[in-house]
Amino acid sequence: QVQLVESGGGLVQPGGSLRLSCAASGSGFSIGLVGWYRQGPGKQRELVASIESGGSTRYLPSVRGRFSISRDNAKNTVDLQMNSLKPEDTAVYYCNAPLLPTRQYYWGQGTQVTVSS
16 A cells, blocks of 8 residues: 655654654655645644755745755655754644655655643
8 A cells, every 4th residue: 555654753842852754655755845744733734844856945934944854765755853843833744745656645644743841
């Protein structure tokens, strides 16, 4: 079964760090943009960070300088390193990526990140 699997969420205190990982299962990443999104309580889903096949990255202004997205095309994984976490970063984080062979975009199941003291 072709799917994306996220891991690495959890509870962390303000100022702490977490590393999220998104892995392609049953397939591999197609050429294209891979993004990490989040949806906080009562909020719309928003794009947090994205990375092109060639490595170009973009970030939501509120996370720039704190979050870093990276991609390993050989391992079919995309990671999101999150530092200096704030309570407003609390959300369910989702990975979105195009997978082979159809290049269709898939969503992962989401992983909860809670920043609280």
